[in-house]
Amino acid sequence: MYKRLVVFLLLFAPLSIAAKPLTYLVIAQQAEPFQIVHSQTDAIEYSGIITDIVNHLAKHYLKQQLRTEHAPFLRYIRSMNEKQMQPWISYGSPVWAQHQAVAIQNTHLVATPLFTVHHQLLTRSADPFHYQRIDDLFGETVILLKGYSYPGLQQYIDSGQIKAFAVNSHQSALNALLNNRGKGFVSMGIRSHYTIERYGFNKRLFAFNDFSDTIKPNNIHISHNEKMPQRLINQLNHGIINMHQEHKIAEIISRYTVASSPAPRL
Template sequence: MWLKTLLSLMLTLTLTLLSGNQAGADELTYLVISDQAEPFQIVDHDVSQADPEHKGIISDIIYASLKESEVKLTTLAYPFKRYILMMAPKQTPRWISYGSPAWLTAHGEEAQNKRLSKNKLFDVSHVLVTKKDSAFTVNRVNDLFGKTIITLKGFTYPGLDRYIKAGLVFKVEVNSHESALKAVETGRGIGFVAMKCRALYTINNTELDRNDFTLVDFAKVIAPYPIHISFSDAVPEQLIEQVDQKILKLKQSHRIDEIIRAYIGE
């Protein structure tokens, strides 16, 4: 009798563990950067709503890629530094977000960019946003030596960071894209280094006048690079493959192009 009881208990425990593992496999946390990642991730703090609305290019793509799955997705937003900290396995075991192979650094941001989707979402290009009456051009990185540029706190600038670290290029750091563009207006630097899509979105969605700025091509310093969906190490490979296939379908149907145009108008 005791053997039968023991086997029954072991079977119950095994089923419980399997059930728990399956439940975890079907749950993901979507990590969002609050207030610095527009138009990739937009947190709309509408006072009439109990919870903020999450939208943006990356958010819309991630929601679309999981729409027909059985995954329970929880969205959480944090300031950039805490966003990176929340990617630690003990903090958030199974998360999804976005990253780029161009952002791999030795400064603690590897988690965001270490495990990326096979299919890229799109490529981004950079510009130097200057005052309209500025005649400054960038033909090589040396053109920036001895100059002060405006950047975002905590962000990585491939092709530029090492010159800033070496003291060849100076920087003024600000907390948001709108603050950066206002810093351009007040002459705190020769210009703001930004992704073109982010600069256009900010200008179009604030009281700033597009005609007050010039977008100087910055490809000679920061070459265009791809954006991917990123995953924590604990996300099952099968789920990543499902998301990858959905991304491919979204690209083939031009849905991703439509999402981008909806936010930046190009």
């Protein structure tokens, strides 16, 4: 009888483990179009570049149910610390791991990157100010998102050479820029273009300046905590490689890329 019980447990234990949902953590408001939260009257729906990639990976490579949770950025980071004993995934970048406050989001990354992002400095097109290099901003105020890491720029803010005005969302940042609360808004290219289109801003009111001399282009990866089973990490990496080979990630990105000439850089 004892041997039969052991065999039964060995046979069905893997199934019970696989049946446990994997938690996918989403940032509310600040992460569009990477992660988008749609508040419906009777349900919450999720979309976005990262979310669509994660759903594809879960369905075709992990074959595991996802439990999606969303929260404002600071609570999102706090949730990562609280869930240390259970596996979760989200997204991150190696360069953000240098910022202690968000290190947990970016310390453990799946090896193969999803894509590369570039930063821009948005300014008012009617402003005679013209950005060429970082010292053009000395003595000025830049608009940033609360809680986010800006490697390459942060040193100038810490030294007091550049002032920072932090807001909660991209929409608030664009409104602040138009209301002259700062000389420019620092944002990833695809995010600024998406927000302008999504919320009906007049694109001609903005000038788009390449900011990669200060914030270098960086790779975005799937992130996870240290409790993630190696089996799932390997499956995620295998799936990402296949999605690149099949141009699936490029196809997903194109859903959220605003048609313009030239096409906005990520």
